[in-house]
Structure formats: structure tokens, C-alpha cells
Amino acid sequence: MSEEQFTPQAPTGTHDVMPPESFRWQALVAKFASMATAYGFGLVHTPMFEDVRVFHRGLGDAAEVVSKEMYDFEDRGGRHLALRPEGTAPVVRAFIQHRPATPFKAWYASPSFRYERPQAGRYRQHHQLGVEVIGSDDADLDIEVIELASRFFRDLGLQHVVLKINSMGCSACRPAYVEQLKVHLQAHEVDLCDEHGERWASNPLRVLDCKKPGCIGVTTIGPMLRDHLCAACAEHHHHVVAGLAEVGVDSVQDDRLVRGFDYYTRTTFEFAATSLESAQNAIGGGGRYDGLVELLGGPATPGIGFGVGMERVLLACDAETTFSVAAPTPRVFVVDVTGGTHARTLVATLRQAGVFAERAYDSRSMKSQLKVADRSGAAFAAIIGEQEAASGSVTIRALRHEADQETLSVEEFLTRFTSQGDQ
RNA sequence: GUGGGCGUAGCUCAGGUGGUUAGAGCGCCAGGUUGUGGCCCUGGAGGCCGGGGGUUCAAGUCCCCUCGUUCACCCCA
Known part of the structure; x- marks a missing residue:
């Protein structure tokens, strides 16, 4: 309240x-x-x-x-x-x-x-x-x-x-069976479970589904729908069961x-x-x-x-520990410690080419941005520091294995990461 | 609709018989390295202990109610 x-x-x-x-x-x-x-x-x-x-x-x-x-x-x-x-x-x-x-x-x-x-x-x-x-x-x-x-x-x-x-x-054979089942249930009413002892008449078929020993006992010795199917339904059923086996089910x-x-x-x-x-x-x-x-x-x-x-x-x-699906990970994570302008244009270019690119925000330290890059699961970090910004280059660092990095021009970088068959 | 278990930090959980500022691990943030992640170390932020009422000098701890959650019955995917 x-x-x-x-x-x-x-x-x-x-x-x-x-x-x-x-x-x-x-x-x-x-x-x-x-x-x-x-x-x-x-x-x-x-x-x-x-x-x-x-x-x-x-x-x-x-x-x-x-x-x-x-x-x-x-x-x-x-x-x-x-x-x-x-x-x-x-x-x-x-x-x-x-x-x-x-x-x-x-x-x-x-x-x-x-x-x-x-x-x-x-x-x-x-x-x-x-x-x-x-x-x-x-x-x-x-x-x-x-x-x-x-x-x-x-x-x-x-x-x-x-x-x-x-x-x-079907409508041709089920009603007759239900009548037979009702007769049987009525005759054994005292043996049914508490619930179905009173309610069996409203939905007799439901009693077949009951898991209580009493009901199971009664229905086990009673008529089964499968034995009372009309010829068409019986044929249909046999066709389905046999066909399933044929297709391996x-x-x-x-x-x-x-x-x-x-x-x-x-x-x-x-x-x-x-x-x-x-x-x-x-x-x-x-x-x-x-x-x-x-x-x-x-x-x-x-x-x-x-x-x-x-x-x-x-x-x-x-x-069964099956069908585990990993979250997609970025191909490139842009780390920009010069204010974020380069990150903005680089991820835009990469994304427009269909590349999964991510970046850090809030102008954090390089250490902090690389930590975020690592956690993102990105394959590569694209680092832009003062030197890169001044020379129009990007340092590519592999994140998923031993540290390994090289500095490329922005053009080379974009070519490599927006084309098929890159590393 | 009926019955049982459980609700403490973002997450997983500690907190005998009620006693002063409520803890840990993980995660998060920062520093250790004024250009470099993962490992390690240090520090920090983060809780009206689900909510309300009651008992008591004192309630995370006991009682009642309530909400939520979970398991089972029923039924169904």
C-alpha cells in the first residue's frame, strides 16, 4: 500500500x-x-x-x-x-x-x-x-x-x-468411444481419485491423463480409444507412425x-x-x-x-549443456586519447562498411579504454594517441593473443579492416 | 486457486541462543606504470538488511501482515 x-x-x-x-x-x-x-x-x-x-x-x-x-x-x-x-x-x-x-x-x-x-x-x-x-x-x-x-x-x-x-x-468414432468410457468410469466411480470421482462425466477423456493410482487403475482395464478408431482414423494413424519411422523419427x-x-x-x-x-x-x-x-x-x-x-x-x-550462443564481439575497438574526434569518425566509417566497431566514451585514460576494449572481446584495438593524431596514423594492437602491434596510416587501416580477407 | 522454502551491496552469499559505525568473493571505479588490456598489489564507491506494523532498553536476527520470488499440486509450452 x-x-x-x-x-x-x-x-x-x-x-x-x-x-x-x-x-x-x-x-x-x-x-x-x-x-x-x-x-x-x-x-x-x-x-x-x-x-x-x-x-x-x-x-x-x-x-x-x-x-x-x-x-x-x-x-x-x-x-x-x-x-x-x-x-x-x-x-x-x-x-x-x-x-x-x-x-x-x-x-x-x-x-x-x-x-x-x-x-x-x-x-x-x-x-x-x-x-x-x-x-x-x-x-x-x-x-x-x-x-x-x-x-x-x-x-x-x-x-x-x-x-x-x-x-x-474424429467426430465419426470418438463420441461412441466416449460413451463406452463413460459407462466404464461410472461402473468404477468409487475407485477414481477424489477429483475425477465427481467430475469424470464432464470430461471423461481427461481421466485418461490423470496420474493418480486410482484413475490409472480404472482406465487401464477400460476401453482404449486406439482400439475404437474408425477405419479412416486407424489408417491415418498407422500411416503417420509408419511414415515417421521412415523419415527417421x-x-x-x-x-x-x-x-x-x-x-x-x-x-x-x-x-x-x-x-x-x-x-x-x-x-x-x-x-x-x-x-x-x-x-x-x-x-x-x-x-x-x-x-x-x-x-x-x-x-x-x-x-543438456547444448546450444550455447556467444555474444558477438567487435572486430575493432577504437581507443582515442586525444578527445574522441578520431574515434567518432573511425567507428562511423567502419560501421558504414558493415564492420562491428566499438569505442570508449567519456575521454578516459588509455589504460582504462584498453581495459574496456579487452572486456568487449574485440579482436583488435585501434589506438590513437598524440603521435598517431599528429601523423595521421593508427596503431593496431591484437587483443586476443600475445600483444602484437603495428602502426598504419589511417588509409591503410581502413582498407585493411573494411575489406574481406583481412587478418 | 491450494501448500512449502526463501527475500542482506550490481551478482553469489556470510552474518550461533536479538547487543555498539552490517561483512566476504566476484564485478565496477581509480592508482601502482604522466602511451598500452589480460595477471598481481593497493585504495574507493556502492546497503533505510523487500515493505509495513508489533515485542524489547536494544531487531538483519523474534512475532504478525503484505509484496516479491522459488518449488510443488492443478493445468500446460
Whole structure:
């Protein structure tokens, strides 16, 4: 309550990404971008907030993300909006609005917002890299999309990532299965955990995902969705699993993999980083959503995609000590002890030629400036003292190995450092 | 939303059972070398000990509240 004591801080569950860590973020996005581009995906930016109905209809009111975790608000014009809690629904909304040619292959890198208690690998604002393909139910796309994510993790150097895969069936076969499951759950209601003993009817599939011994016991002896897929879904699933093996992606069937959003059909999958000690070891996940476009008011159109949590991926990289990214270092650091005029013109010239050049400020001593030059990681120091200033020259000193220096004319210096193949 | 741990310099942390001017390492700045970084030495700056209230002659230390943070549950990237 003490207003005068206020010192600003990033809001709960949010974080500043500062250098040098931000260089790693840049590299992560760049790697994903180049891969997605090679796979034929184009970048899509959607607004960070949407009409709240995009999420209510898309993800389902029952989804926790929607019912209790959404940052929703009314704007000054009385519109009910929400910060996006996940990446797929907005892209689908954009697809419906613009109707690009299909299959529409989009990738994105964007923040998502969920009001939940932060903990290891879980934040109120987190960042996802993802792709969506809208307009085809070809199982080869399931394979392509999963293979992309899998290779992304591999390229980062992650070795302890497990791909879990399942099929959620479709509107033709899932309802009948759910009915069977309900009958089974009802018969064994007393054995379910406290929570699901009462709530199993509202979302029976969720019970499959419960880790409590009671629920596991009941569902283990109950009907499994995989055994009740219609012929088309079963064929689709077999095609995906076999195709993944053909392109070198290992997967494990997980009959209990039930994802949180209503829109999933057929293929669902999740990547777990087994190197992470924390409970949040899902670094990516996704699936097919053949009914979502229609749910959001578009023509019946199938789709599939995934999202990858940047923070969690980087945590996994830390756990496996891989994908370390060094901050870029200057090629030349200009030390000018004659007032700074030479430093000003030299770095300007170098930078205009595309050379990473840095300098010291505040007219400090040569010793001090060289110390800053050393810390910057620069390969060379370009020293301008009284002698150099008087003779129009520059002393070049190597900083990354044994001291070694020579004095050149300014012209020679610029030629050497602005041309390719310099030392 | 529920429960536990922790909040002392920019960072990582010391500060038995409450007792005078709150410490270290690293980092930062300066000097040792009036033209030269890294190593070393010396010095310096930098803390209302998260905030508020209470107990006490006395609180960084004990109690309550609050905020923040962290871990777990729930759910998820």
C-alpha cells in the first residue's frame, strides 16, 4: 500500500530477456525460421489479442486455459478481448479472414499469456515457436510437421527428447468411444481419485491423463480409444507412425496422451524433455484440428500444427549443456586519447562498411579504454594517441593473443579492416 | 486457486541462543606504470538488511501482515 516505496519490476510471471541471453533467443528464432522456411512455411504475425470468442469457440469453454487462465479485458470501446493464450486459434482466424490458397503453411514466433502461478518452466507470458498447415488432411503433413519439430530439437543438440503420439479419433468414432468410457468410469466411480470421482462425466477423456493410482487403475482395464478408431482414423494413424519411422523419427505410442483443447482430432503429439527435472518437461506439442476452422465460422477445413515453448526448450538446452550462443564481439575497438574526434569518425566509417566497431566514451585514460576494449572481446584495438593524431596514423594492437602491434596510416587501416580477407 | 522454502551491496552469499559505525568473493571505479588490456598489489564507491506494523532498553536476527520470488499440486509450452 505504500506508494512511495514503489520500485518498478517486471510483473509476476514475466521476465526481461537481457543480453547476452537475448542473443541466444535471437539464434533460436533464427534457427527455427530458417528451418520453417526450408519446409515451405511463411511467417505470420497475428495480433497479440483477439476477440475473446476466438478462444471460447476454438479451444472450448471447458479448457482451463480459457475458463480460468485467460487475460481477458474490455477495451475503451466496450469490445471483449483477450491476450492470446495459445498460437493456433489466431492463425486459424487469420486463415478464415484472408482465405489464402491451401494448403496454407504458416510459422510464427510469438508470446502467449496465461494467468497461472509461475514455477519452473511456466510463466504468465511465455513464447512459442510454431507452425500450422491449414487445408489438407493428408497424413504426410502430420509426418512433415512432426519431423520438423523433431529435427529442430535435434539440431539444437538435444538428445533426451521423447516424442509421444496418439490419435484422438474424429467426430465419426470418438463420441461412441466416449460413451463406452463413460459407462466404464461410472461402473468404477468409487475407485477414481477424489477429483475425477465427481467430475469424470464432464470430461471423461481427461481421466485418461490423470496420474493418480486410482484413475490409472480404472482406465487401464477400460476401453482404449486406439482400439475404437474408425477405419479412416486407424489408417491415418498407422500411416503417420509408419511414415515417421521412415523419415527417421522415433515415437512412442501413448494411449493416455489427451491434450487440453477441444479442437484436437486424430493425431496428437507431445515432446517431453527427459533431461528436465521439473514437472514441466513438455517442450512442444500439437496435433490435428480438423474441426477448428469450422468451429470458428469458416468452411470445413482440416489443419495440423504444433507449438514449442522457447523458455522450456532453452531450459532443456541448459540441462543438456547444448546450444550455447556467444555474444558477438567487435572486430575493432577504437581507443582515442586525444578527445574522441578520431574515434567518432573511425567507428562511423567502419560501421558504414558493415564492420562491428566499438569505442570508449567519456575521454578516459588509455589504460582504462584498453581495459574496456579487452572486456568487449574485440579482436583488435585501434589506438590513437598524440603521435598517431599528429601523423595521421593508427596503431593496431591484437587483443586476443600475445600483444602484437603495428602502426598504419589511417588509409591503410581502413582498407585493411573494411575489406574481406583481412587478418 | 491450494501448500512449502526463501527475500542482506550490481551478482553469489556470510552474518550461533536479538547487543555498539552490517561483512566476504566476484564485478565496477581509480592508482601502482604522466602511451598500452589480460595477471598481481593497493585504495574507493556502492546497503533505510523487500515493505509495513508489533515485542524489547536494544531487531538483519523474534512475532504478525503484505509484496516479491522459488518449488510443488492443478493445468500446460
